[in-house]
Amino acid sequence: MSRNGHLRSTAPAAQQLRPLPSLDHAGLSDARLLPDADFAAYWDAVVLPNGDKNRIAQTAAAGFVLRRSIAFERLPLHGVILLVGPPGTGKTTLARGLADRLAKLICGPSQFAYLEIDAHTLASSSLGRSQQAVQQLFDTTIAEVAAGGPLVVLLDEVETIATDRGQLSFDANPADVHRAVDAALIGLDRVARTRRDVLFVATSNFPAAIDGALMSRADLVISVDLPTLQARKAILADTITALAEAYPGARRLLADDLLDRAAAVSEGLDGRRLRKVIAAAAGRNAVSTVDPGEITFDDLQAAIGDATNGAL
Ligand SMILES: Nc1ncnc2c1ncn2[C@@H]1O[C@H](COP(=O)(O)OP(=O)(O)OP(=O)(O)O)[C@@H](O)[C@H]1O
Ligand SMILES: [Mg+2]
Known part of the structure; x- marks a missing residue:
C-alpha cells in the first residue's frame, strides 16, 4: 500500500496479479506473491530430522483446508503456527519456505500472497504510537491483503510484539507496550475469525517471553532444535x-x-x-x-x- 492508502498493483500489462502493499508501513518488511523461487530454495535448503519438513507442511495445509470449510465456533483453529528454538536453527528460513510450500499444496484459483512483519520496527515506533502502528498493521494492511485471497503472514521474533504481559512491569514499561500487545492479540483474533484463509507463522527464540494468549492461539507449536x-x-x-x-x-x-x-x-x-x-x-x-x-x-x-x- 502506498502512503495515501492505495494498494500498489504488481500487474504487468498482460497479466492480472494480486495487488500488494508497499513496504513503507511500520512493521512491514516484505510483501510478495507465492509461489516464489527464492522461498522454494529456502525450503530445499532447510534440513530437519527425517520427514519433519513434510509433516509440518502437510499439517499446515490440512489446517488451512479445515479452516476454510468449518466454522471457527466448531473448530477453533486460529491459523497460527509457532516455530520456537535456539538462534540460527532455521526458523525464519523454514517459515518462508513453508509459505511457498503451502501455496503449492493448496490448489485453488486464487494466488497466495505473503507478508513479513518485522516486530522490532513495530515495537520501536515512538512512544504512544506502537499501539496505533499494530492496529493499523492488522486492521488495515493485513486485512486488506487478506480480503484479496489466501495469505501467509510471517511474524518474525513474535515475542517482541506479543510480549508476555504478566512479566511486564508497569514501572519499566509504559502502558503503551501493554496496549500494543493487546492490540496485536485483538488484531490477530479479528483476522482469524473473519478471514479463514490466512495463516500466521510466528517464530521465537524466547517462548517463555511470549504472552500466554498467543501461545494458546497457536494451532501447532513446532520446536526447531539444534541439528542432529x-x-x-x-x-x-x-x-x-x-x-x-x-x-x-x-x-x-x-x-x-x-x-x-x-x-x-x-x-x-x-x-x-x-x-x-x-x-x-x-x-x-x-x-x-x-x-x-x-x-x-x-x-x-x-x-x-x-x-x-x-x-x-
Ligand atoms: N536446519 C537448518 N538447515 C539448513 N540450514 C540452516 C538450518 N538452520 C539454520 N540454517 C542456516 O542458517 C542461516 C540462519 O537461519 P535462520 O535465520 O532461518 O535461523 P533462525 O532460527 O531464524 O535464527 P534466529 O532465531 O537467530 O532468528 C540460514 O542461512 C539457514 O539456511
Ligand atoms: Mg529468525
Missing part, C-alpha cells in the same frame, strides 16, 4: 556444494568419510554457525584465502573446533 548428526552432515554438504559451484576444488571435501568426520565434531553448532564455518576455514591459510576451493580438511576441522569452543 545427520542434519549437520547435510548442512555441511549443502554449504560445500554451493562453495564448489564457485570454486570446484572444494569438491574434495564432499567425500562421504570427510563429511561424516566434520559432522561428528560439530555437535552443538546451529545451522547458521555451521554454514559460516566454511568461511572461517577458508581464512585459515593464505592459499584458501584467495582460492576457497583449496580449503583443507584440517582447516575445516580446526574451524569447527574453534566454533564449538565459542572462538568463532
